[in-house]
Amino acid sequence: MVTPAFLAALRASLGDTPVLVGADERAAYAHDALGVGPLPDVVVRPAHTADVAAVARLCHEHGVPLIVRGAGTGYTGGAVATRGGVVLAMDRLNRIIEIDDVNLLAVVEPNVITADLQRAVEARGLFYPPDPASLEQSSLGGNVAECAGGPRAFKYGVTRRYVLGLEAVLPTGEIVRTGSKAVKNVVGYDLTQLLVGSEGTLAIVTRITLRLIPRPATSITLLATFATIDAAVDAVTALIRHRLVPAAIELVDGESLRAVARHVGQALVPEGCDAALLLEVDGSAAAAAEDAVSAAAACAEAGALSVDRAATEEERQRLWTVRRQLSPALKGPGIAKVNHDVVVPRGRIPQLFAELERLRQRHGLRIAAFGHAGDGNIHVNLLVDERDEAAVARAHVAERELFERVVALEGSISGEHGIGFAKAPYLGIELSPDEIALMQRVKQAFDPKGILNPGKIFPEPTPPARS
Ligand SMILES: Cc1cc2nc3c(=O)[nH]c(=O)nc-3n(C[C@H](O)[C@H](O)[C@H](O)COP(=O)(O)OP(=O)(O)OC[C@H]3O[C@@H](n4cnc5c(N)ncnc54)[C@H](O)[C@@H]3O)c2cc1C
Structure with a gap:
């Protein structure tokens, strides 16, 4: 819990780093693309890894939830403080540190905007392929945390393929460096790839080394x-x-x-x-x-x-x-868009679309689907009038049926948006209890007190403590 003693210790250890406690200031950090969530108790805007480490240490010591926020474009509530605590807004860690055109790599701070890096490397004849449709807003740290994909993933692969190394702060405050600048590295467990896609639940990424390739002519x-x-x-x-x-x-x-x-x-x-x-x-x-x-x-x-x-x-x-107008076109006044990013083996896309037709008929729902056909990754949008409680309830039944069917087709319930808290109740549809327990032991090793992004990924026995 955030106490006056915790706040005093935070301010004392951070010097000039902004610590925001006003309700208006905190309101700007209470949402992501999924929607509005609870207000965090405090927002900290660090500009250095040392400040991130200081905040993590204090949160660990005082048992305060700590949530990392990139650009807030996530679709599963990952950056939202469902249990209050401190939101670490990474927007000041936004420098491209190095573009190395001999070793074909870039070193960046996490809140460089995806498209800004792409423009910077393309100006030098290089290419950073991962291209989430949100690329003009999303941050590279958020892309790493979600292992973002996009249209080019079929040919070029997702974010994971381009991450060579990371600097990260553990929830206990230690600073670790994983991987290296070399393209080959098999020393010990691959912590870099463990952190990619970990949705801000294992560590706070403060620096990223990315592989580049030559730009196609x-x-x-x-x-x-x-x-x-x-x-x-x-x-x-x-x-x-x-x-x-x-x-x-x-x-x-x-x-x-x-x-x-x-x-x-x-x-x-x-x-x-x-x-x-x-x-x-x-x-x-x-x-x-x-x-x-x-x-x-x-x-x-x-x-x-x-x-x-x-x-x-x-x-x-x-x-x-x-393609680009799809997201705004599917939103509309009073329309709740329940947006999923399911994946099936490519050859089973016809079965997925047959299932969508069945869901339309059975639940009387409008469903719009589009996506990355090369990867079998289809964005399924259940469109319902948000005032129509019965329709909203039918959409929730339909989404569970969709997930069950996708897993039966040997696919996955999420190809790029992650689990966050929005899909946590459905984790057990895809993963066995043993697999979930193994992941929880990994989480425990990184974050013994469970302070980093609590309530995300894993299903909870009780709903979030705050609303
Ligand atoms: C219109 C639109 C289109 C989209 N299209 C795509 C698409 O094509 N492909 C795709 O993959 N996604 C897409 N997304 C989803 C979203 O943009 C991605 O998930 C993106 O990677 C999130 O980045 P962010 O900086 O906004 O992260 P945030 O929303 O701020 O955070 C997302 C998660 O990452 C964690 N996180 C953020 N920064 C760090 C860090 N430095 N260290 C550790 N954890 C961190 C947060 O705690 C949170 O759990 C789209 C979203 C929108 C709104």
Whole structure:
């Protein structure tokens, strides 16, 4: 609990570092993209690893919950202080420390914005591929904590593939350095990769060493439209049979296409279209051009209604509108969007869409689905009128059925958004009691008093203590 003695000790150890206790100041740190949560008791904005370590030590000593916050774009409530305590806002740790174009790596503080690093390295002919749709807002520390993915993951992999090393503060206050600047390292357990995707529950990341690759010379964007979702999925299979590895294969269903058309006020796809694929191929100019021709042929084979190829950057941006406008288009006054990021083996996407149709019929719900077809990672949005309690209740039943079905299809309940507190009650659908217990023993080793991001990932016997 935050006591006057704890606050006094915090201020004494932090010098000029901002310690915010006013309700208005704290309100800005009470939400993420999932929604608004409880107010933290205190917000600290450190600018140095030593300050982070001092806060962790004091929280450990006083048994105060400590929650790390990046840019607050998480979809599962991970950065929200469900049990009060201290929110460590990392926004002042935002420097690109080094871009090394001989060793192809960058060293950054955690709150560098993803797109800012991408622009900085691209200006030097280098490439940092992970591209969550939130890249203009999300932080690299948040990306590491959630192991963020994005459209390019099919070809280039998710954040994990690019993390070579970390500096991190343990919840007990020690500073550790994991991995190295070398691309090979098999010394001891791989703590770097254990921390990637740990959702701010094991340690506070204060510095990240990231692998870079050379920037592809060209990328070409195509938009193919189809009369049915099955035809679009057939095109994905055809692409893979042609041994093509596009940088992006984004699948958008009819419900989502109609929502975007309403949102932007114009039809973006031909009449009779109930699914679309947005494809991006990249590489040398010759290789990208050849792949674009093969990709268009694969879509035509699957019965595409149209295949448009962007000839200019402006056209490329227009084609991407379909994908980029999805998130705002699906929100609306009074609409509660229950957003999931389930994954199935790619060949089972048709079964996943058949399941969505069954859920629509059985529960009378609007469901919009789109996502990274190359990875089988589909964002399923259950759209309900938030004033309609019965519909909200039906959506919750449907989400459990969705998760059970996805696991039966040998997939996963989350491909990139993580568990946070929103999906913690469903952990047991995918993991066995023994697996959960093993993870809890790992958590215990890092955080013996359980102060770091409590109530996240693991199902709780009781609801969060504060509301
Ligand atoms: C419109 C929109 C589109 C999105 N698209 C994608 C997408 O395509 N792919 C995808 O993967 N995600 C996507 N997301 C989800 C979100 O952007 C990612 O999960 C992102 O990685 C979160 O980064 P953040 O900086 O906002 O983290 P926050 O929301 O601040 O925190 C997320 C978690 O990370 C922990 N954390 C943050 N910083 C640190 C640190 N320095 N050390 C330890 N733990 C830390 C927090 O405690 C919390 O548990 C999207 C979100 C939105 C709103």
